[in-house]
Amino acid sequence: MSQHSKTVPTSIDETLALLASGEYVAERSLATAVFLALRMQRPLFLEGEAGVGKTEIAKVLAGALGRRLIRLQCYEGLDIASAVYEWNYPRQMIEIRLTEAEGAASRDKLEKDIFSERFLIRRPLLQALEGPQGSPPVLLIDELDRTDEPFEAYLLEVLSDFQVTIPEIGTIKAAEPPIVVITSNRTREIHDAIKRRCLYHWVDYPSAERELEIVRRKVPGVAMQLSREVVAFVQQLRAVDLFKLPGVAETIDWSRALSALDRVALDPQAINDTLGVLLKYEDDIARVRGAPAAGLLEKAKAELPAA
Amino acid sequence: MTRVPAEGKLSQNVMHFAQALRRAGVAVGPDRVLDSLRALEVTGVARREDFYWTLASVFLSRREQFELFDQAFQLFWSSRLLPESAVAGLPLAAPSTGPDREAPPGRLADALGLTRKARLERESPRRADEAESAAGASQIEALRRRDFETMTTDELMQAKKLIAGLRLPIPAIGTRRLQPDSRGRFVDLRGTLRASLRGNADVILLRRRSHQHRHPPLVILCDISGSMSRYSRMFLHFTHAITNDRDRVHTFVFGTRLTNITRHLRHRDVDKALGAVSLAVADWSGGTRIGATLKEFNLRWSRRVLGQNAEVLLISDGLDRDAGLGLPQAMERLHKSCRKLIWLNPLLRFDGFEPKTTGVRLMLPHVDAFVPAHSVESLADLARFLAPAQQDQRRQ
Numbered sequence: 001m002s003q004h005s006k007t008v009p010t011s012i013d014e015t016l017a018l019l020a021s022g023e024y025v026a027e028r029s030l031a032t033a034v035f036l037a038l039r040m041q042r043p044l045f046l047e048g049e050a051g052v053g054k055t056e057i058a059k060v061l062a063g064a065l066g067r068r069l070i071r072l073q074c075y076e077g078l079d080i081a082s083a084v085y086e087w088n089y090p091r092q093m094i095e096i097r098l099t100e101a102e103g104a105a106s107r108d109k110l111e112k113d114i115f116s117e118r119f120l121i122r123r124p125l126l127q128a129l130e131g132p133q134g135s136p137p138v139l140l141i142d143e144l145d146r147t148d149e150p151f152e153a154y155l156l157e158v159l160s161d162f163q164v165t166i167p168e169i170g171t172i173k174a175a176e177p178p179i180v181v182i183t184s185n186r187t188r189e190i191h192d193a194i195k196r197r198c199l200y201h202w203v204d205y206p207s208a209e210r211e212l213e214i215v216r217r218k219v220p221g222v223a224m225q226l227s228r229e230v231v232a233f234v235q236q237l238r239a240v241d242l243f244k245l246p247g248v249a250e251t252i253d254w255s256r257a258l259s260a261l262d263r264v265a266l267d268p269q270a271i272n273d274t275l276g277v278l279l280k281y282e283d284d285i286a287r288v289r290g291a292p293a294a295g296l297l298e299k300a301k302a303e304l305p306a307a
Numbered sequence: 308m309t310r311v312p313a314e315g316k317l318s319q320n321v322m323h324f325a326q327a328l329r330r331a332g333v334a335v336g337p338d339r340v341l342d343s344l345r346a347l348e349v350t351g352v353a354r355r356e357d358f359y360w361t362l363a364s365v366f367l368s369r370r371e372q373f374e375l376f377d378q379a380f381q382l383f384w385s386s387r388l389l390p391e392s393a394v395a396g397l398p399l400a401a402p403s404t405g406p407d408r409e410a411p412p413g414r415l416a417d418a419l420g421l422t423r424k425a426r427l428e429r430e431s432p433r434r435a436d437e438a439e440s441a442a443g444a445s446q447i448e449a450l451r452r453r454d455f456e457t458m459t460t461d462e463l464m465q466a467k468k469l470i471a472g473l474r475l476p477i478p479a480i481g482t483r484r485l486q487p488d489s490r491g492r493f494v495d496l497r498g499t500l501r502a503s504l505r506g507n508a509d510v511i512l513l514r515r516r517s518h519q520h521r522h523p524p525l526v527i528l529c530d531i532s533g534s535m536s537r538y539s540r541m542f543l544h545f546t547h548a549i550t551n552d553r554d555r556v557h558t559f560v561f562g563t564r565l566t567n568i569t570r571h572l573r574h575r576d577v578d579k580a581l582g583a584v585s586l587a588v589a590d591w592s593g594g595t596r597i598g599a600t601l602k603e604f605n606l607r608w609s610r611r612v613l614g615q616n617a618e619v620l621l622i623s624d625g626l627d628r629d630a631g632l633g634l635p636q637a638m639e640r641l642h643k644s645c646r647k648l649i650w651l652n653p654l655l656r657f658d659g660f661e662p663k664t665t666g667v668r669l670m671l672p673h674v675d676a677f678v679p680a681h682s683v684e685s686l687a688d689l690a691r692f693l694a695p696a697q698q699d700q701r702r703q
Contacts, residue, residue, distance in 0.1 A: 012350060013359055030351065032360035039349040040342075047370065073319040076615065077483025081497075096503075111504045145614065148484065149554075187614030189525075195368040196338070199346075202370045243606060243640070283636065 006065050008038040022060030025214045027103070028147055033201040034061070042160050043180035045195055046205030050185050051247020058140035058181040068137040068177065072124040074147040080154065086121045095119070096261070115168035125158055129174040139178040144194075145187045152191055159197050197259075208235045211251060218252045222291040229266040230255050232300035234278070242284045254278050268294040317352070318344050324383050325366065331379060333372045339365055347646035356415065358384075477618050477649070479520040491517030501545065523616045523646060530623035532562040532595035538583075538653045539591075542622050547572050548578050557612045562590035563599035563628075567608070595626060597666060598633035605640045618647040621674070625652060627666035634666060638673040650674040 009015045012028065015035040019026045026034070028188045034057065037044035046054040062069035072083060092114045099110055122130070128139035144152070158164055159180065163173035182198060184190055206214065212231045215222070222230075234251045246254075257277045263270050281284045288296070314414050321343055325335045343365040350361045359380060368375055419571060498514035531539045539560075540588045550556045550572045566588050574580035585591075613619070619641065626632060642648050650670065671677065 010655040028356060029363070032357055033364040036346050036349060036361060036364055040346060075483075079484060087497060087500070092500055107504060114500070114504075149480065150484070150613070186611055188611065189369075192334075192368060200368050201364055202373065206658070241606065267325040283640065284599060 008065070009035060011035070018064050019060055020059075022064040023217050024060040025210055025217060026057075027204075027206070027210065030057075030201060030203065033199050037181075037199050038179065040199070041177045042130075043182055043196035043198040044055035045182045045184070045190075045200045046203050047184045047186050047200070049205070049245065049247060052203045052205060053248055054183040054203050055140065056144055058138055058183075059143075061179060061181070062138040065135075065138070065179075067135055068131065069140060070124050070128045070137050070178070071140045071142060073142050074144050074151070076146060076148055078147045078151050082123055083151070084123050084125045085166060086123065087115070088119045088121050092119050117169065118254060120166075120169070123182045126164060126172065128178040128180075129162060129164065129172055131147070131174070131176070131178055133175060136174070136178045139180045140180045141180065144182050144190060145184040149191065152194055156193055156197070159194070195241060199296075205238060205245070206248060208232065211235070211248060213246060215251060215255050218260065219255045222255050223264040225265050226256055226258060226263060228304055229297075229300060230258065231264060232304050233271070233297055236296045236300045237278070239289065240292075242279065242287070243281045244279070244284060246278045250278050266297060268297060271297060317347075317448070321347070321362070324362070324379070327383060328366060328376065328379055330518070331375055333366065333375055333379075334368075335366050341370035355384075415438045424518055429524065434698060449513035464680075477523065477525065477647070479522050481518040481644075482521050482618065484519045485516040486519045488515055493517065513605075522553050522555070523618050524557070524614075525549065525553070525614070526612050526617050526619045526645070527556065527558045528601075528619060528621045528623070529558065529560045530562070530597070531560045531591055532628075533592045534595070534626045535622075535653070536592045540621075543572075543581055543584060544577060547577050551575065555615075557608075559604060559608070560584075560588055561595075561597070561604075562593045563596050563600070564590050565600045565603045565607075566590075576607050594628035595623075596629045596632075597623065597625070597627045598629055599669075601637035601641055602633055605637060605644065609641070609644045613644050616646045618649065619645045620649050620651060625667035625670055626664060629668045631665040634669045635673070637671050642673040642675075647675045648673065649676045649678060650676045 009018050011030050012035050015031045016026060016028065019031060019034070033044060036042070044057075046057065048054055051086060058071075059069060061067070072294070095114050096110065099113070124139070130138055131137040141155070143156075161173070162177040163171050165171045180198075182194075205211075207232055211234070212227060215227045219227070230251065234246055234254070238245050254274065254277045257274050258266070258270060261270070261274070266291075272289055275285050275289055275293070279288065322340055325340045325343070328335050332671045343362055346361050346365050347358070350357050352358050355562045361371070361378070363376060367373060388495040485491075485495075485499065487495065493516045498516075499511060502514060503511040527549070529539070529542050529546065543560075546556075550569070552557060557567070558572055560566050560568055568584045568587055571583035572580050573589050574583060652667075
């Protein structure tokens with residue numbers, strides 16, 4: 001907010017550069033969707049497996065554009081009181097007692113007083129609508145699939161008109177719509193009515209080349225040879241029938257772990273010791289540990305260009 | 308950046324493209340066409356790639372549609388096929404096709420009007436429908452098919468009545484959402500304050516709230532192998548009734564492979580719904596590979612449909628052609644991923660029940676409730692078996 005807020009990019013190439021300035025290596029397809037969302041002032045709906053960098057986009061956008069990031073983490077039973085606004089009941093009660101102690105105030109006036117903005121607690125959605133002039137915040141609605149349908153229906157109003165209605169006060173409308181990023185891990189299907197109001201993008205696992213660039217940027221200290229092998233191995237691993245495939249986040253973590261162990265190249269022993277960083281299900285680990293991992297490593301190394 | 312004229316050949320072609328997508332089964336409403344034109348004004352059409360992704364981000368709303376979109380795009384926006392090469396200002400570079408691109412499915416080519424047949428059909432849409440369903444039928448001709456007899460009106464009435472009284476052994480569970488309730492556990496401060504201002508008593512009466520209760524999502528896995536064939540029609544009627552009775556029901560059938568039939572069951576009319584199922588499923592009355600199909604379910608679907616405390620109703624007789632290969636692991640994973648796993652077994656009687664077959668022996672340790680439904684021939688029998696008293700609760 002207090003930082004200098006930048007204007008939104010005017011082309012897809014600028015969007016790519018903007019994301020790169022926040023250390024986010026994006027495919028051109030993703031940059032197109034981001035650019036459109038910014039220019040058309042539409043929410044961006046990102047779906048994809050866990051750990052492919054959906055949430056990160058909102059953070060990078062906020063950082064690179066110098067905007068405030070407002071995050072709404074969704075969970076089951078999320079209601080208006082914790083997502084939009086709530087009245088400050090203790091203060092209201094004290095106010096009532098004070099007014100009564102002072103003597104005759106009319107009930108109408110009292111009601112108007114205690115349901116005024118002074119007693120309003122603003123939750124993320126309302127905060128996002130009341131951003132500063134000229135630099136609306138980035139609103140991240142994270143893991144929307146964790147909420148239930150009633151909240152989704154409520155969100156519909158907010159996302160189509162960028163306004164919320166508080167019965168006691170009236171309608172609050174955003175002067176300028178916030179930049180909205182919605183993410184979903186697809187643990188259930190989000191209703192089409194929401195998707196229709198958004199620009200949709202499926203975030204896939206990155207190509208080997210791009211993943212290598214991501215690792216190079218995020219873990220600068222790691223040896224070149226090691227990062228190449230790590231990426232090649234993970235790419236091989238994604239072809240295996242696993243319950244949970246490793247995401248980019250896992251690749252980064254694994255690179256960090258190996259470099260913390262002072263490894264400069266991959267060997268079967270190192271893989272077996274650190275497999276828990278990459279795979280999070282016991283069945284998957286049991287499946288890969290030992291000979292299969294060695295086989296995958298051999299294949300990965302064979303595909304690497306002689307360095 | 309190239310400006311896109313609001314009224315021009317390009318916008319017309321985008322409209323035609325949207326119509327083609329619609330015919331191919333991707334729901335693209337008129338609002339999205341307008342959106343796409345606005346989006347194209349923003350991104351411009353200087354690069355084919357940008358043009359592609361702009362249309363994708365506006366037209367698509369789920370990942371499954373992507374393949375169809377990709378093929379439709381390559382077909383539609385290549386110069387040869389566009390009438391009078393009408394794409395003003397659009398660069399028609401060689402399509403960035405991957406090496407292993409598959410040939411477009413017949414349905415898509417028809418939708419794009421690339422075949423003579425399609426052109427004929429456009430004049431008489433009803434014939435197109437017939438052609439499509441016939442094509443769908445011939446594709447699975449080689450595999451075994453099963454036709455459902457249509458229900459008589461009497462039967463239908465009776466079934467409806469029974470289903471109305473049918474109670475699944477799945478109680479509603481408390482959600483985290485609250486509702487007003489005079490005897491609730493939680494104080495509703497907002498309601499209390501408002502009420503206290505409205506009345507003029509000196510005593511403030513507390514308003515209360517309690518947790519809402521709601522049916523958990525239900526996933527039905529129904530065995531349709533040969534040994535189950537006597538029952539499968541009835542169970543499908545049953546699942547159709549549940550699907551239309553409550554929200555959040557997903558239905559899969561399995562024999563040698565797994566098929567998601569949730570969408571097919573959403574037809575209001577039971578015969579139409581079951582007709583659609585009959586066409587969609589390719590492995591009626593074949594063998595059963597319970598381990599392999601459950602594993603496939605775990606890999607591909609469990610994370611998508613078992614969120615939010617889903618319960619699983621497994622309808623199977625436990626007779627496995629693969630002699631239990633991979634079955635314990637798949638069952639264990641399934642059991643751990645859902646809130647409750649209920650196994651409805653139509654074959655075995657509870658009295659003197661012995662877990663003899665390999666499949667049954669391997670599956671039994673991993674279920675929360677076992678509902679033996681011996682000789683279920685009708686919905687009436689099923690209703691009787693699902694009555695709560697009959698259950699063997701085996702929660703460890």
